[in-house]
Amino acid sequence: MKKQRPVNLDLNTISFxxxxxSSILHRISGVIMLVGVGFLVWALATSLQSxxxxxxxxxxxxxxxxKFIAWGIMTALGYHxxxxxxxxxMDMGYFEELDSGRVSAQIVFVLAIVLSVLAGVWLW
Known part of the structure; x- marks a missing residue:
């Protein structure tokens, strides 16, 4: 059964x-933290050797x-x-509706920006 429907593969025209x-950035921030933890473990091990x-x-x-890399790691940690x-x-049953999910994602974006600015002020 082959459906003859149009397929839009141009991701620039899709509005997420x-x-x-928020979900995609959560995954990306997890990958950034994974790489960042490798760097931080190396720095800790090297600094404790001698x-x-x-x-x-x-x-x-x-x-x-x-400092910029540390700020990026801290920003990823805060967002994550x-x-x-x-x-x-959401797993407990809250913010699962379309409107509340959108609002909760926007709140996370705003709070992540605030945490990112605070991390930058703390580092510099």
């Missing part, structure tokens, strides 16, 4: 709802690029935490 964008290792890590982490709490509430 806020809840879908005083030279500590000086190496300290030198690396005081530069702008390292907020979106995870939203998903837990």
């Amino acid at each position: 709802p806020a809840a879908a964008i 005083s030279e290792g500590f000086e190496l890590v300290h030198g690396l982490l005081t530069g702008f690029i390292a 935490l907020l979106a995870g709490v939203r998903h837990m509430f």
